[in-house]
Amino acid sequence: MNKNVVLTLVILLCLCFLLVFSACKKATQNEFNIEKKACNGCGRCASVCPSDAIYYDGDNKAVIDQSKCTKCGECVAICPQHAIY
């Protein structure tokens, strides 16, 4: 294998790595969270969540389980307090 082929392969590998890294970073930045102070515990978000990803803490404030959330946005749309961002 000559030097040019090796160099091209290395550059392609680096580009692939950057693309994957960028995609992963974007995915983690797009998670939804709930502003605890704004939440009144009405339960609407949990009732529309198709993934059963919302539960309530000891203060009756909604919390999103990020491991279950599919980022569909249903809870964001229905929250009357605009507490989910």
Ligand code: SF4
């Ligand atoms: S819909 Fe909004 S205010 Fe109601 S429980 Fe969910 S986050 Fe809290």
Ligand code: SF4
């Ligand atoms: S974004 Fe969708 S899946 Fe995630 S918590 Fe809200 S309703 Fe559930």
